[in-house]
Amino acid sequence: MITMLAASSVVNSSLACSSRISSGSDLASGHSWRPIEAVKLPRKHAVSSLHISCAATKPAKTPAEEDWKIKRQLLAQKRVRGVDVKEALRLQKENKFVILDVRPEAEFKEAHPPGAINVQIYRLIKEWTAWDIARRAAFAFFGIFAGTEENPEFIQSVDEKVGKDAKIIVACSTGGTLKPTQNFPDGKQSRSLIAAYLLVLNGYSNVYHLEGGLYTWFKEGLPAVEGEE
Numbered sequence: 001m002i003t004m005l006a007a008s009s010v011v012n013s014s015l016a017c018s019s020r021i022s023s024g025s026d027l028a029s030g031h032s033w034r035p036i037e038a039v040k041l042p043r044k045h046a047v048s049s050l051h052i053s054c055a056a057t058k059p060a061k062t063p064a065e066e067d068w069k070i071k072r073q074l075l076a077q078k079r080v081r082g083v084d085v086k087e088a089l090r091l092q093k094e095n096k097f098v099i100l101d102v103r104p105e106a107e108f109k110e111a112h113p114p115g116a117i118n119v120q121i122y123r124l125i126k127e128w129t130a131w132d133i134a135r136r137a138a139f140a141f142f143g144i145f146a147g148t149e150e151n152p153e154f155i156q157s158v159d160e161k162v163g164k165d166a167k168i169i170v171a172c173s174t175g176g177t178l179k180p181t182q183n184f185p186d187g188k189q190s191r192s193l194i195a196a197y198l199l200v201l202n203g204y205s206n207v208y209h210l211e212g213g214l215y216t217w218f219k220e221g222l223p224a225v226e227g228e229e
Contacts, residue, residue: 063201064121064150068189071197075178078200082177082211088169089113089222091208097167100158101214102195107173111224113217116171119157121195122150154195155202167206170196175213 083091091097092115099116101108108118151157162168176190192209199207210217218224 062150063198064194066197069186071189071193072178072187074200075193075197078205078207080178080196080200080207080209082175082179083169083208084211085217085220085222088171088208088210088217091167091169095167097169097208098162099210100162100168100170100195102154102170102172102191103214109227111218111226112214113171114223114225117161119154119161120151121154121172121191121198124149155198158199158204164203164205166204167208168199168204169208169210170199171210171214171217173213173215175209175211175216177211 088097088099092099092113099113101112101116101118102121103118104120104122104124105118108116108120112118170192172191172195174190176188176193177184178187178193180187190209190213192213196207196209
């Protein structure tokens with residue numbers, strides 16, 4: 001009998017398991033998981049299926065994983081608003097706003113606005129718990145070998161580098177939006193808006209986000225530097 005265990009075969013079988021193993025389907029944000037089922041191939045006329053999971057090792061939901069509608073409502077209540085790239089540059093120069101670049105460190109080093117501060121909201125998976133091994137295997141199952149996880153030190157790092165009194169414009173690659181559009185009636189979530197949500201949850205009161213993201217910043221030819229300043 002031949003058994004296909006998919007991504008779950010790397011998980012220690014002595015762990016308490018449920019009926020499925022989760023795998024990332026929204027790889028950009030680190031959210032949304034769907035089951036990968038391990039199926040036992042038929043032997044003669046008998047057909048059965050085996051579902052293996054180690055969901056017992058999955059951590060509890062974090063604030064960053066809250067439903068987008070909950071995030072959007074709080075961001076609106078806290079008056080977090082979007083600014084376009086030219087307004088962001090003006091605010092940085094004239095009003096001492098800090099551009100907080102929440103992209104991965106490697107992207108930041110490729111190019112970023114002068115004076116921007118990098119604190120990545122998602123990082124490469126670093127730990128080797130059973131849950132992390134399962135997630136790595138799930139990403140690998142889809143041919144992706146650089147899975148990311150929420151950075152647990154995000155707020156601490158922002159506190160150290162920026163401080164709660166700072167005026168912040170949060171930036172990522174695409175920007176997202178709180179404004180309803182035809183394609184996105186509830187707006188569109190992004191890394192910068194998730195970061196803004198975490199900031200206002202933790203006492204930051206002067207938080208904007210960059211509409212159009214840094215993709216638009218670079219496309220419009222605004223100042224950019226490479227490496228670390």
